[in-house]
Amino acid sequence: MKIVKRTVLSCLLSATVMGSSSVAFAETLLERGTYLMRGIVACGSCHTPPAGPFKGKELAGGFVFDEEPFTTYAANITPDRETGIGAWSDEEIIRAIREGIRPGGGRVIGPPMPIGMYRSLSDRDARAIVAYLRTVPPVRHEVPEAVYRIPLPPRYGPPLGEVPDVPRSDKVAYGEYLARIGHCIECHTPMDRGRRDFSRTGAGGQVFEGPWGVSVAANLTPDSETGLGAWSDAEIKRAISEGISHDGRKLNPPMPFGYFRNISEEDLDALVAYLRSLKPVHNRVQ
Ligand code: HEC
Ligand code: HEC
Incomplete structure (x- = not known):
């Protein structure tokens, strides 16, 4: 009798814990x-x-x-x-x-x-x-x-x-959503006669000048020579959230690394899934 009660109690307790964690999620x-x-x-x-x-x-x-x-x-x-x-x-x-x-x-x-x-x-x-x-x-x-x-x-x-x-269960679609609201696409898509060339989304090449000197938006498409095709997921995530390139080089502004370091692991994974889904474009920007 006692044992049964205890079981009921511990079930109730674990239900409470689960309840609160789902509240934290929402x-x-x-x-x-x-x-x-x-x-x-x-x-x-x-x-x-x-x-x-x-x-x-x-x-x-x-x-x-x-x-x-x-x-x-x-x-x-x-x-x-x-x-x-x-x-x-x-x-x-x-x-x-x-x-x-x-x-x-x-x-x-x-x-x-x-x-x-x-x-x-x-x-x-x-x-x-x-x-x-x-x-x-x-x-x-x-x-x-x-x-x-x-x-x-x-x-x-x-x-x-x-x-x-956008449902988070669809990683590529959610990653694209994040790349829009984080305006990755705005900076990383090449310009053609004053307009963004969305037939080459993510192919890089825009030039940014500032107190840091000149930086050129990288090619984020999966091209293995000039883009991110040969990078591991961890390397891409490190570049976004820590501002460190594939070869250990510290990346320059204006990409807002001070903010991007707060992007969750789940969202970084979605961004990587989206970048891997882009059409590969051969475009050497450095
Ligand atoms: C790349 C730079 C940039 C980013 C990122 C940016 N803004 Fe702006 N925002 C500007 C500039 C520049 C203006 C003024 C443009 C103008 O004069 O028409 C502006 C204007 C505005 C205005 C109009 C305010 C007014 O008094 O007329 C609002 C509201 C605003 N931004 C909100 C936001 C919010 C919220 C975000 C993030 C979701 C954001 N902006 C992201 C550069 C930016
Ligand atoms: C305001 C413009 C801007 C925004 C917004 C931006 N970037 Fe960048 N990004 C750049 C520039 C410029 C570089 C190159 C910096 C350098 O070479 O020092 C870069 C570099 C990178 C690199 C490193 C590539 C390499 O070859 O080293 C990755 C990966 C990257 N960006 C991904 C992203 C993602 C994902 C987002 C959105 C979450 C984003 N960027 C938002 C401008 C931007």
Whole structure:
């Protein structure tokens, strides 16, 4: 009798433990938003000023992208009501991120913000990002107006309807999703006459200049001579999360390694599965 009771009790206990671990797995919106923002999505790699009087103030904006054909400043996306986005509704923020449309209308949000990639952001992940944005300390910081010396498109595509989550069980599809919201594809796809050449997705070649000198986006396709074809999974994951290449060389910015080190093992595996699924392109970039 006693033994039976004990068995029942231990079953109950283990059920409680299992219950709590499945609760931990079903993360809250804010937990998901924190994971994305401090990891793969890395909005702060553009929106948190790396220098100047607002240095390190999270998402306070002002970093200048001065390149042809634009001079633009990362916006202040802290909850300050006057100089940030504190007065915007959740829907307005989500529309700005995924469609480049601001609440007041006017011109769309321009490059280098990767709106074309963010169109893929699922409704849940977009809401998770907003939940995180609401928790950042507000910073009063007026950021200058941008100058675009090219016409911007009137919009980035038709209005978005519902954007469902991509199932994690489909590793390649989920990896592609991550490569879009982490804008790996934006940096690593070659440009052809001012447009990304998606017939060679991931083939590299874009040039980035900065205080570190010049770096050229690597060829991530499975070509065995000029891409990642001969790399092990562990080597690819180390390059993404630690910024160390195949041959031990430390990789240069602007790839945001400080954020990417927080990408989970499961997500790194999905990224690798996606990169291995790309069409191999022979393109020597170094
Ligand atoms: C590669 C750099 C880059 C990344 C990454 C980036 N942004 Fe931006 N963002 C910008 C720039 C530059 C502007 C200003 C563009 C303009 O003037 O049209 C901007 C504008 C915005 C605006 C408009 C704010 C306003 O007051 O008009 C919002 C909102 C925004 N970004 C949110 C985000 C969020 C959220 C993320 C991550 C999901 C993100 N951005 C990622 C560069 C970036
Ligand atoms: C802002 C642009 C940018 C973003 C975003 C970016 N990368 Fe990179 N990446 C680069 C550049 C530039 C290099 C080359 C750096 C160097 O050679 O020092 C690079 C290098 C790499 C390498 C090393 C390849 C080699 O041959 O050494 C891998 C792997 C890689 N990126 C994968 C990714 C993945 C996966 C993502 C998204 C999770 C990503 N990158 C996001 C710009 C970017």
